Amino acid sequence: MEFWYGLYGMQSPRVYPRSWARMYQEVVDHAARAEDLGYDSFWLTEHHFWYDGYCPSILPVLAAIARRTSRIGIGTGCLLLALHDPLRDAEDAAFLDVLSNGRLILGLAPGYRPEEFAGLGPDHKTKASRLYESIEVLKKALTQERFSHDGKFFHYDDVGLVPKPLQKPHPPIWIGSGWSPVQARNIGRRGLAYWAGPALDLESVHKLTVEYAQAARTAGVPESEIKLAVFRDVCIAETREEALRIREQDLLPMYEEQYVSYGYILDESGGRRRDLIREHPLFKQIVRSFIVGTPDQIIRDIERYQAIGIEFFMPRIMLISQNRDRILRQMELFAREVIPHFKH
Amino acid sequence: MRTGLFYGWELAQGERAVDVYDEVLEQVELADDIGFDSALFGENHFAKSSACASLVCTLGALAGSTKAIRVGTGCKALPLDNPARIAEDYAVLDLQLNGRLIFGVSPGEQEGQFQTFGVPFAERWERFVETLDFVTKAWTNDAFCYGGRYFRFPKDIATDLAHPFRSEPYAKPFLLPWERGGKEVKYLSIVPKPVQIPHPLVWVGTNAPEAVQFAASKGYAILPGPQLSRSAVVQQYKDFTTALNEAGRELSEVERPLIRDVYVANDREQAIREVRKQLENLYDIYFRDGRLSGGNGNEVAPSDCGFEALVKEHAIIGDPDQVFDRIKLYQQEAGINHIICRMKFPGLDHSKVLRSMRLFASEIITRLRS
Numbered sequence: 001m002e003f004w005y006g007l008y009g010m011q012s013p014r015v016y017p018r019s020w021a022r023m024y025q026e027v028v029d030h031a032a033r034a035e036d037l038g039y040d041s042f043w044l045t046e047h048h049f050w051y052d053g054y055c056p057s058i059l060p061v062l063a064a065i066a067r068r069t070s071r072i073g074i075g076t077g078c079l080l081l082a083l084h085d086p087l088r089d090a091e092d093a094a095f096l097d098v099l100s101n102g103r104l105i106l107g108l109a110p111g112y113r114p115e116e117f118a119g120l121g122p123d124h125k126t127k128a129s130r131l132y133e134s135i136e137v138l139k140k141a142l143t144q145e146r147f148s149h150d151g152k153f154f155h156y157d158d159v160g161l162v163p164k165p166l167q168k169p170h171p172p173i174w175i176g177s178g179w180s181p182v183q184a185r186n187i188g189r190r191g192l193a194y195w196a197g198p199a200l201d202l203e204s205v206h207k208l209t210v211e212y213a214q215a216a217r218t219a220g221v222p223e224s225e226i227k228l229a230v231f232r233d234v235c236i237a238e239t240r241e242e243a244l245r246i247r248e249q250d251l252l253p254m255y256e257e258q259y260v261s262y263g264y265i266l267d268e269s270g271g272r273r274r275d276l277i278r279e280h281p282l283f284k285q286i287v288r289s290f291i292v293g294t295p296d297q298i299i300r301d302i303e304r305y306q307a308i309g310i311e312f313f314m315p316r317i318m319l320i321s322q323n324r325d326r327i328l329r330q331m332e333l334f335a336r337e338v339i340p341h342f343k344h
Numbered sequence: 345m346r347t348g349l350f351y352g353w354e355l356a357q358g359e360r361a362v363d364v365y366d367e368v369l370e371q372v373e374l375a376d377d378i379g380f381d382s383a384l385f386g387e388n389h390f391a392k393s394s395a396c397a398s399l400v401c402t403l404g405a406l407a408g409s410t411k412a413i414r415v416g417t418g419c420k421a422l423p424l425d426n427p428a429r430i431a432e433d434y435a436v437l438d439l440q441l442n443g444r445l446i447f448g449v450s451p452g453e454q455e456g457q458f459q460t461f462g463v464p465f466a467e468r469w470e471r472f473v474e475t476l477d478f479v480t481k482a483w484t485n486d487a488f489c490y491g492g493r494y495f496r497f498p499k500d501i502a503t504d505l506a507h508p509f510r511s512e513p514y515a516k517p518f519l520l521p522w523e524r525g526g527k528e529v530k531y532l533s534i535v536p537k538p539v540q541i542p543h544p545l546v547w548v549g550t551n552a553p554e555a556v557q558f559a560a561s562k563g564y565a566i567l568p569g570p571q572l573s574r575s576a577v578v579q580q581y582k583d584f585t586t587a588l589n590e591a592g593r594e595l596s597e598v599e600r601p602l603i604r605d606v607y608v609a610n611d612r613e614q615a616i617r618e619v620r621k622q623l624e625n626l627y628d629i630y631f632r633d634g635r636l637s638g639g640n641g642n643e644v645a646p647s648d649c650g651f652e653a654l655v656k657e658h659a660i661i662g663d664p665d666q667v668f669d670r671i672k673l674y675q676q677e678a679g680i681n682h683i684i685c686r687m688k689f690p691g692l693d694h695s696k697v698l699r700s701m702r703l704f705a706s707e708i709i710t711r712l713r714s
Contacts, residue, residue: 118500
């Protein structure tokens with residue numbers, strides 16, 4: 001099993017305000033630490049126009065990490081490709097792959113917040129078809145000496161990307177997806193690797209991964225191309241009491257903040273009563289998805305994900321409300337006690 | 345006088361793009377250690393004759409590996425990108441660099457790139473002005489909308505050429521930033537904001553005829569390139585001074601950079617011997633592309649003027665004393681206070697570049713500072 005470390009959003013939310021500049025220095029140190037501890041890759045995540053400064057531009061940050069590390073993979077989780085010009089992303093990605101000596105992993109997603117589409121231009125309604133056409137452009141640009149493309153959204157005539165990526169034919173591509181079985185099937189049918197939705201319990205993830213794998217097999221996708229990843233919020237400590245305390249103090253306030261602020265969880269009158277959120281069915285589902293406890297308990301939980309075919313697991317130890325010392329302590333504990341159990 | 349480095353990413357025949365990236369990053373990391381003040385990078389796309397490094401990733405990489413040196417674009421062709429993404433990218437970079445970003449901008453000059461990205465080349469100056477207006481407003485305001493001729497933000501806003509920028513008006517009840525998600529949007533805020541206040545330094549690449557007047561009217565620096573002859577540089581700073589004065593500003597209020605090709609060796613003959621071929625090749629490319637300007641604005645073929653004239657008008661080549669004197673001459677004649685050296689010529693050996701840089705740092709930088 002591979003262990004990914006992330007997802008850094010570089011946010012300064014009201015429940016835990018801090019300096020953006022300092023965070024951008026520290027993320028490079030965290031990546032170097034993750035490399036020392038034996039994680040396989042380090043991931044950032046992208047959003048736009050959100051008051052807390054959610055990182056809108058992750059590739060230059062990964063470039064800083066690439067220059068300061070030598071082994072660890074660097075991942076986009078996810079690059080919101082449907083909001084971008086795919087040719088520009090191809091240029092940046094190819095250069096970053098060369099710069100990192102072939103360590104780039106491309107997690108791609110369509111994006112979902114309506115504000116982002118309004119600000120950056122693409123039509124929200126066509127995001128899925130735009131994503132898949134963008135992936136086609138991206139693959140052509142990264143692999144062909146020169147390419148042309150005449151699609152619904154993009155037109156290019158005889159373009160040759162310089163440089164080409166170091167990894168052949170191109171860096172690994174993962175598609176990040178939400179909670180929709182339709183999306184899971186689409187990703188499978190296209191033979192792409194599947195990064196299953198956030199904040200779902202094991203049973204719900206399993207339903208999606210079955211849909212994905214069935215669609216892939218029906219489409220004749222080779223077994224080696226059928227790949228599954230998840231990320232789960234993890235609170236790890238020497239005692240269960242301490243792990244629960246981390247969940248209460250660091251993790252829950254951030255979810256309360258984010259899901260109410262984004263407008264996902266509203267009270268009956270459409271208002272934002274944060275005091276009611278814990279009774280909301282969606283919030284209860286989110287809390288069920290957390291993996292909380294001692295290393296032994298966490299190993300048992302991850303084994304259940306392994307049993308349903310998950311080979312790539314990201315413990316999201318850092319969520320943005322957490323204080324730095326606690327993040328680093330959990331990051332070390334997980335690396336020391338959990339990862340070796342899955343590496344043979 | 346400050347000192348910097350410039351990289352245009354030109355490749356010599358047989359030189360591979362993937363080989364020069366590490367060399368360039370090492371050079372800038374050394375420059376950071378030995379006292380250079382800045383390093384700027386040009387933008388290129390889809391050209392076999394260029395290493396075409398990603399600007400944002402080059403600057404990002406250096407943010408992780410340098411401490412004091414300012415780094416930036418020289419120049420970013422603004423019309424080729426979504427303006428909102430430019431504002432976001434370079435705000436993030438200024439944060440990564442802790443305020444060390446120099447944002448050099450230009451309208452772009454290579455028509456083929458405009459075709460590839462689907463941007464009309466003829467509109468490049470107007471698009472440049474609008475994009476720079478958008479980006480600087482985005483960096484210095486909270487929620488706003490922008491109804492430009494070429495770019496609307498959010499996209500459904502109407503074009504309003506008289507007042508493209510509108511700050512969000514006060515409304516009751518006042519909604520806190522974290523109460524605004526998932527609503528119909530008329531105003532958006534570009535975040536995070538850069539470190540530098542009011543925003544990162546803006547330098548205007550001066551190939552376009554309108555650029556000197558424009559930069560003066562905004563109080564931005566100009567950035568004359570290596571293809572301008574010495575007399576053209578002097579003239580450009582003269583015009584710039586006049587334009588600044590007309591706008592009620594003084595030359596001393598802005599940075600006065602200049603890019604030159606520079607190579608230092610222990611003696612002049614050695615210096616010329618080591619870089620003559622590379623420099624002539626480089627200037628032949630400029631000439632072929634019609635980008636070489638002589639003193640009267642006419643184009644002069646390097647083969648017509650010979651290497652001596654090239655050295656007289658463009659490049660600064662020689663022993664430490666000669667290079668120092670020539671830079672002082674530019675200071676006296678044009679009033680520059682920041683010499684930005686292209687030291688890596690296409691095909692020039694990495695070790696020679698490093699030697700030239702070290703010699704420049706030990707023999708010239710301190711004297712220029714005093």
